[in-house]
Amino acid sequence: MGARFTPYLSRHNSLLIAKTGGVGKVEKAREWDIPVVNYQWLADNYAGQRVEAGCQKYQLGQPCEGVSPGPYILEMINDQFKQLLFAWKMPIIVTPEQWRHSFDTKQAVENDEGVFPNKKLRSVASPSPTFFFICFVFQTHS
Structure with a gap:
């Protein structure tokens, strides 16, 4: 599409896509004469349709129908x-x-220390505590 997303708003942005109005970014965009559109504009643009930011369909507050068909x-x-x-x-x-x-190729790659050096698990692991051990420890401490 040729667009670049920024998580912030500055005077260098050419468009703001917003869900609702009345928030700081929308007010600042209008103050700086940056067009504000709804998500429908992005969806239609991505679908290859000819879109204009000033069209009523893309203004805030308009329903976004068919955005996720x-x-x-x-x-x-x-x-x-x-x-x-x-x-x-x-x-x-x-x-x-x-x-x-x-499957054999996947196993060979996963077990190769040259590919995944940190994947080897410790071969000596303590066993998980049993239910009876937990009950015994709980009774001795209470």
Whole structure:
């Protein structure tokens, strides 16, 4: 999209996306003539629609409908979304040999001290206390 997010507001920001008005950032943005829009502006922009910050639909207080649509609605918004979601509809067929090979490779990488030097657990660990031990200690201290 070519945008950059900043957690702060300054005169260098070109737009403020806010949920409600009446907060400090919104008031300061209006004082500095920085356009303030709702989340619908970001969602429509991301979907590839032509958006204008001054449009009534993107003003604070307007409902943000369809901001988080399901996958079927998302496909209808844009052909690019349809192409991206197409891969999720096709099953991936993995043979038992491929599964076993990938599992063995994963185990080899995880157990390699050169890759994960801090993963080795201490081999000598004290056993967990039993219920009877906890009851015995509790009775002796009370």
